[in-house]
Amino acid sequence: MxxxxxxxxxxxxxxxxxxxxxxxxxxxxxxxxxxxxxxxxxxxxxxxxxxxxxxxxxxxxxxxxxxxxxxxxxxxxxxxxxxxxxxxxxxxxxxxxxxxxxxxTKDELTKKVKSLIEEQKDSFDKALRNANKYLELGELNKAEKMIKQMFYILPSSPIPHYLMYELLKKRGNISLAEKHLKAAKALDEEENNEKN
Structure with missing residues (x-):
């Protein structure tokens, strides 16, 4: 929520x-x-x-x-x-x-709130696209910057953790990569429990 x-x-x-x-x-x-x-x-x-x-x-x-x-x-x-x-x-x-x-009015307030929150979702989606692109190109520093932006925008999302797992694996930092994978799975589980 x-x-x-x-x-x-x-x-x-x-x-x-x-x-x-x-x-x-x-x-x-x-x-x-x-x-x-x-x-x-x-x-x-x-x-x-x-x-x-x-x-x-x-x-x-x-x-x-x-x-x-x-x-x-x-x-x-x-x-x-x-x-x-x-x-x-x-x-x-x-x-x-x-x-x-x-x-x-309620209408004026909800319109403003939705547009500001949607704008933030658009920023997350844009950072996600860029992070994936940079990971594919092997531009790991740029990818990391995008992933950190995603963490900031939606801290409870498992997606940046999955991406950080991929990034750290490419850098050879397996133990930290595993921690991000564990966090991503836990957040995924939490999200699914909330839906049910």
């Missing part, structure tokens, strides 16, 4: 977003500081972050800056009533960031 983090100091807004996005696994926080602790320190991965701009302590914009400085490429949807042109232009300097004005 896709995982979304909501950061908003208004409880009713958090509850509304949770209600609108009930098919996702949701974590809810009220400050950027809490979010950074969870993401940067505790290494929790999300498929999407939804944040307000005006928050107690650090702002939503500061959150975006800090996440991108830490190479955290997760898509971010800024949901705010606070809209100044200079703030918007600052937000859109960053990749995979979109904006939705408050108040919003």
């Amino acid at each position: 896709r995982k979304i983090l909501i950061i908003d100091d208004e409880r009713n807004v958090r509850l509304l977003i949770e209600k609108f996005l009930d098919e996702y696994e949701i974590d809810s926080l009220i400050s950027v500081e809490e979010a950074l602790k969870k993401i940067v320190e505790n290494k929790v991965k999300y498929d999407l972050i939804i944040t307000d701009l005006k928050l107690p302590g650090k702002s939503g914009l500061e959150l975006i800056r800090e996440l991108r400085n830490n190479a955290y490429e997760c898509p971010i949807l800024v949901v705010s009533a606070y809209v100044k042109p200079e703030i918007l232009s600052e937000i859109f300097k960053y990749d995979k960031v979109d904006f939705l004005s408050k108040p919003f």
Whole structure:
């Protein structure tokens, strides 16, 4: 299940977003500081972050800056009533960031969320195609870069582990390759159990 983090100091807004996005696994926080602790320190991965701009302590914009400085490429949807042109232009300097004005409808929110998450799936598929191509060509460093990108985009997917197994086998690192194969099979099993 896709995982979304909501950061908003208004409880009713958090509850509304949770209600609108009930098919996702949701974590809810009220400050950027809490979010950074969870993401940067505790290494929790999300498929999407939804944040307000005006928050107690650090702002939503500061959150975006800090996440991108830490190479955290997760898509971010800024949901705010606070809209100044200079703030918007600052937000859109960053990749995979979109904006939705408050108040919003369920339809507006779900469209934005789906497009940001789908864009991420497209990035995964593109990295997968490139990783396979580079493995076939024997360009192992380029393949490794693509595989690491896939790990980042979908950490719970078995696919990057299978590819890393192939890559490490080609490099002769059999013991580490076997660990990736084991991880891939475990994730595969987990995925199948969730479906049944």
